[in-house]
Amino acid sequence: MVKAATNPNLRVVLYEGEGSSTLDADQRFDAMQRLLESGYSVTRASGERPVSRGDDRAVAVLGRFDDPDQLDTGLEADAPVHIHDVTDRDTDTLLNTVESVNTQVAQHQTEYWKPWFPVIDFDRCTNCMQCLSFCLFDVYGVDDKQQIEVRNQDNCKTDCPACSRVCPEVAILFPKYRHGPINGDAVKTEDIEREKMKVDISSLLGGDIYAALKTRNAKFKSRFAKERDEDKALAERKKCLTKLAEQFDIPAEALEHLPTMSEIQAKAEAAAARTAEQQSSRTGDQN
Amino acid sequence: MSDRPRILYCHCAYAHVVPKATKEAVLRGLTDAGVDFDAAPDLCEMAARRDPSLEKLVEREGEDSPCKIVACYPRAVKWLLHGAGVELPDDVEVLNMRTETPETILNDLLKDAETRGLQSTGVSDATTPDP
């Protein structure tokens, strides 16, 4: 089962070029809209201007054809092309035709999924790994160049932009978020200041995670252990979570799943170890 | 070879971040004008799935003009596609249905079509997207 909201099996082409008559504008609009809302990628093609080349998906070509057997659409496709004349057919019938082609060619069963996941702006990202440390659902990973990446998009908690709040560089976007700059709107200086003030991951930890990432020495660890007052830290965490929920649009369901202090710390340490490893291998390469 | 830009329209499903009226007016304008274009049901979802057709949708293969994408914020579209392993060429223009009116978008998309005598869209500026 592929988690998908759009159809990965079939491309639909409304063909109105040579060897066909045009659809009327209302029918064209209606067909386009209904097909898109049913999850199909659709191309309107007449030869008027270039459209995307075909790929290995099957193609359903629909139109009012003079002679479907003689039709040469000029479209490139690396997969079977199913030509269907839709002269005098209404949009419902056209949609049924597409559905029946899809049933024949479907390789993947799809399951509804609202596409909600983080996107990293690498013009801003400093590869600090705060997001990876914070997210317990392994949405983030590290590629073979030790660069942060979004790896498991469909693990992300729908409508939760929490990790974008822990990014010190305002580098995490959610394109379907309501407000800027998280939706991709330009980042202004005041946004950077505001984002930095919003959620300091250290207040969830009861310690300074930036320092933890930088100086994981024994002295620090023992001080951390001694000074941490569980009750105080829990109260702090609760306060912080309430603030997150109220001000920053974090859904209650996602809040329940936010990582515990020890989980964040464990992930931060793992990330720091990876960074140290990366630095030492770079130093090794230079020598 | 054509000097007319390819057009990729995103229908942005599952969230109301792109005002429905704007999406519909842009789609209506394109279909009324009778221009060729590619339409994706939701670029975000295709990017999450690393849909191989994304590369084909934005590539510039033997074409004079870069593709124009009608979706949302250019920064979001650029990095969304980057996350799916598809690099947007620098000269690709992204038109933002979250901030621009359908009229502005259609004027941009159809300027070359109109000079070639295709049907005018008659889209009014009645739909104002979210600020």
Ligand code: SF4
């Ligand atoms: S928290 Fe922000 S800057 Fe740090 S690695 Fe994640 S995206 Fe990059």
Ligand code: SF4
């Ligand atoms: S790319 Fe933008 S317009 Fe398209 S689906 Fe994603 S959020 Fe919506």
